[in-house]
Amino acid sequence: MKKPFVTIIGLVFCVTLLAQNAHRTVCDGNLARLDSMLTHIPIDIKDDRGRSLLHWAVACKQQELFDYLIKKGIKVNETDNQDKTPLHVAAQLNNETYVDHLIKLQPNNDWQSNYGASLLELALLNKSKELTEKLIISGVNVNIKNKRGSTPLEISRRIGASDISELLITHGADESLVRKFKMRGKYMGLEKPQEAPKMFAPNFISTEEQEFGSVFNKKCTEFYYGVDVGKRNEIRYTQMKGGKWSKPITILSHELYSYNDPFLSNDENRLYFISTRALDGLGEIKDVDIWYVERTDDGWSEPINVGSNINTSGDEYYISFTNAGTLYFASNGQTRKDTTRTDHDIYYSKMVDNEFQEPVLLDSAVNTIGYEGDVFVSPDESYLIFCSTRDGGFGRGDLYISFKNSDGNWTKAVNMGNEINTEHYEYCPVVTKDGKYLLYTSNQDIYWASTEIIKEIKKKSR
Numbered sequence: 001m002k003k004p005f006v007t008i009i010g011l012v013f014c015v016t017l018l019a020q021n022a023h024r025t026v027c028d029g030n031l032a033r034l035d036s037m038l039t040h041i042p043i044d045i046k047d048d049r050g051r052s053l054l055h056w057a058v059a060c061k062q063q064e065l066f067d068y069l070i071k072k073g074i075k076v077n078e079t080d081n082q083d084k085t086p087l088h089v090a091a092q093l094n095n096e097t098y099v100d101h102l103i104k105l106q107p108n109n110d111w112q113s114n115y116g117a118s119l120l121e122l123a124l125l126n127k128s129k130e131l132t133e134k135l136i137i138s139g140v141n142v143n144i145k146n147k148r149g150s151t152p153l154e155i156s157r158r159i160g161a162s163d164i165s166e167l168l169i170t171h172g173a174d175e176s177l178v179r180k181f182k183m184r185g186k187y188m189g190l191e192k193p194q195e196a197p198k199m200f201a202p203n204f205i206s207t208e209e210q211e212f213g214s215v216f217n218k219k220c221t222e223f224y225y226g227v228d229v230g231k232r233n234e235i236r237y238t239q240m241k242g243g244k245w246s247k248p249i250t251i252l253s254h255e256l257y258s259y260n261d262p263f264l265s266n267d268e269n270r271l272y273f274i275s276t277r278a279l280d281g282l283g284e285i286k287d288v289d290i291w292y293v294e295r296t297d298d299g300w301s302e303p304i305n306v307g308s309n310i311n312t313s314g315d316e317y318y319i320s321f322t323n324a325g326t327l328y329f330a331s332n333g334q335t336r337k338d339t340t341r342t343d344h345d346i347y348y349s350k351m352v353d354n355e356f357q358e359p360v361l362l363d364s365a366v367n368t369i370g371y372e373g374d375v376f377v378s379p380d381e382s383y384l385i386f387c388s389t390r391d392g393g394f395g396r397g398d399l400y401i402s403f404k405n406s407d408g409n410w411t412k413a414v415n416m417g418n419e420i421n422t423e424h425y426e427y428c429p430v431v432t433k434d435g436k437y438l439l440y441t442s443n444q445d446i447y448w449a450s451t452e453i454i455k456e457i458k459k460k461s462r
Contacts, residue, residue: 023047027060031068043074050080058089058098066101076105077115081423085115091122094131103138116140117147121208124155126230129164133171142171148203154178155208179203183245186220193437197420197449200439205238205248205446212441213261213318217268218433224251224271225446226260226428233260235273251300252293256285261374261428263319269295272306272319279305288315290329309356310349317344320430323379325351330373330386334359344373346386365410366402376429383454385416385438387427394421399429399440403458414461419453 022045025034034053046052051059054074057066070076077085090098103111120140123131132152136142143151150158153173156165169175181204183189188201199206205214205225214225221240226233234253238246252259257277264271272292276285281303289311293300310316314333321327330344345367347359366372370390377384383403389396398421402413420426424443431438431451439448 022053023051023056026053026056026062026065026069029060029062029065031065034065034068038072043069043072044078046078046080050082052078052080052086054078054086055080055084055089058086058095058102059093061095061098066098070105076102076107077111083118087111087115088119088122091119091131091135092126094123094126094128096131096134099131099134109139112139112141113144117144120144120152121146121150121155124152124159124161124164125208127159127161127164129167132164133167136168136171142168142173143177145177146208148208149179150203150208151177158203158207159209184243185240187437188223188240188245193449197442197447200446200448204245210444211446212444213428214439214446215263215430216432217264220432220434224262224264226262226273228444229253232256232276233258235259235262235271252303261318263321263430265292266321266323266325271295271300274317274319275303277303287313287333288317290316290319306356309358315344318374318376318428320376321379322377322381324381326377326381327351327356328375328377328384329359330375331359334361343369343371346372346375346384348377362410365412371397374427374429376431378431378435379433383458384410385429385431385454386413387425387429388413394418395423395425397425397427399426401454401457403461411461414457416453416457420449 022034022037022041025037044052052074054066054069054076057069079085087099087102090102116135120132120135123135145151151173153165153168153175154177156168157178183201183204188204190201205211210228212226214223216223223238225236227236232254234250236248237251238248252273254277257275259273259275262271262273270292272290274288275291276288277291278284278286290306291303292306293303305311310327310329312331312333314331316333317330319327319329327349328346330346332344334347346362348362349356349359361367366386368388368390370388372386372388375384375386381404383401385399385401387397388400393415399416400413401416402410404410415421420440422442426440426442429438429440436451437448438451438454439446
């Protein structure tokens, strides 16, 4: 006899809830509870990012549960949604103990060719000389190329890890395989995107590191962008002189604080950004505030906080300006009538007498109960693009767009579609000053697309 439909739904819900709790249970190290749970759910259950129980045991450093799962027969090389195995998690966390365990558990040497390049890449990005050498001694080819065509030696030189470069050479790294990239002309001489988005400046700007939050100046001779360097972020810069783009250099960095999401003021004499920097530049990490530096004859000034009219005890994210100097940004710390809201919403603040005014919350055409942030407003204030994690998207976070009506109101925001959005996280949108190209971050790289897609969306929304 068939079970009632409601009962089936209830069972599915219970199994889903158990699966979610199982991953938390592994991270908590509760062996007895996990053993009980596995009588109701399969051992190969995955979370919403495709991570197995073994991924979690490695990430949370739960040795007892790790050993238990291995004895129960869990798959050692199960991959998550980003094709990372538990061995990748161990390498990313620079945990040599689990790397050793997982290498010994490999059924054969296929891992060396299947995962060797990506594992070495993680060791290099951690600037771990010890892990790099361990992987090579374990059989990974020192000249193996990753998906970008980069060898370990090329990566180590790109990130300035000279001690690892020397190590690689002693193990037989071939210097002739290291590519050199000469970027010349407007937009770095890249082939312009027409029908589909393209990765922006592969192996020069978009590299094995995580890049985001970028902006060109008006003349397209300067380019600023954020880079994740582990537990913090920094801002890098490249400029065109004599038609040639310089090797990117770091202009804002700190061993403790993060600096990211750069955006130039309209006169380009200020570089705005967000940071976890303490107000005095000496204390512990604080919430995320909006800051800026000013151009001087010697470069840039010390960071200046934009003040309490904008910054709160919560987080303020991203910056963009209209031609009139109105600031658009996101915050989860502003005082709101709806006290149930804890996520980020989008605000604007007008500039009067060189001072930002009290922020104004955008209405429900843009803001929802979900996350809204990383807002770019067009200089003429005719449209805005932002990231949101609302239901119905294509991935973990999508780009949405809203247009301003003739009556001055924003239209209901719409998803920018699967031409831009993927199963990954799309964020940090910005349009070049000439209005021709949209730059944004997807899957830890910067992409660019023709703004024709904005025109097409506007036509369909009429």
